[in-house]
Amino acid sequence: MRAIVYSATGTPDVLRLVERDLPQPGPGEVRVRILVSGVNPTDWKSRAGSRPGEALAFPEVVPNQDGAGTVDAVGAGVERLDVGDRVWTAIAAYGLASGGTAQDYTVLPAERVYPLPDSASFDLGATLGVPAMTAHRALTVAEDGPRRLSPGALAGRVVLVAGGAGAVGHAAIELARWAGATVITTVSGAEKGALASAAGAHHIVNYRDTDAARAIRALAPDGVNLVVEVAPAQNAALNAAVIRTRGSIAVYATTGEPLTLDIRAQMTLNVRYQFQLLYTLGQDLLDAAAADIGAAIDDGALRVGVEAGLPLHRFPLERTADAHAAVEAGVVGKVLIDVAP
Structure with a gap:
């Protein structure tokens, strides 16, 4: 599978595309096939760090907190989600080396993954987390x-x-x-x-x-x-x-x-x-937010696209560095990465 990683902080050029083995979910985890990854200011700020070349907590880090896709595999003890479910992610990269959504598949704790209503596009799902x-x-x-x-x-x-x-x-x-x-x-x-x-x-x-x-x-x-x-x-x-x-x-x-x-x-x-x-809000407040967001989606209250006031700017996975640069430059709208065709 393909993944975008970086090994030290710096400009978007530190991001590189690598091939990795398909990860397996452990107890309490799910594997999500990412279709669309969303880029937020927090993503480029984490990548940039306080200075170029700053050491990371892990040898390699996969960026991007937000994404949407389908559940591909479920670990032991997970009851809320099933294989095939449409989902969106929240704080996917926080505290994890390989949790970020700039990759074909990510394995996450089940509490960071939420059902995406059938009425919602994956584009919308990738804009919900942060x-x-x-x-x-x-x-x-x-x-x-x-x-x-x-x-x-x-x-x-x-x-x-x-x-x-x-x-x-x-x-x-x-x-x-x-x-x-x-x-x-x-x-x-x-x-x-x-x-x-x-x-x-x-x-x-x-x-x-x-x-x-x-x-x-x-x-x-x-x-x-x-x-x-x-x-x-x-x-x-x-x-x-x-x-x-x-x-x-x-x-x-x-x-x-x-x-x-x-x-x-x-x-x-x-x-x-x-x-x-x-990141430090607490799981109870994140879960409450996700539930209300789901209800708002069902009511048609959350939308994306220029006609809804949020223009979309798209990049393929291999151009994740350009996507980060666009957000860092202050592009108006939402930057999305098409991970899957």
């Missing part, structure tokens, strides 16, 4: 909000999604809209605004050509209940200006710049900042 689970967590951290998502769960609430044209932003818009929220999103231009609108955002605010705080307050005079935040340092002042009393700001990414907060302003409003990282 983006949709991150978005689900962001939408369920508010002190006064729901812990699970379903139609009506966010009714009467205003959600601000920073960067609505990104993969997580796209998923957050779709899930928040499905759950009944009024969704506002900020974007940097008309093209991204059109994508966020296609995803289902009710209101688009271009922060480059308007006073974003004033525009958002005009749309939500009482302030927003929840912010799904991709750039906390840059947006700290904006968030302070638009958040309502006991509102929450869910931070899932950073540009690396220090976050400076006006503590008194946050205290006065009883604002909650919730930082999140998918």
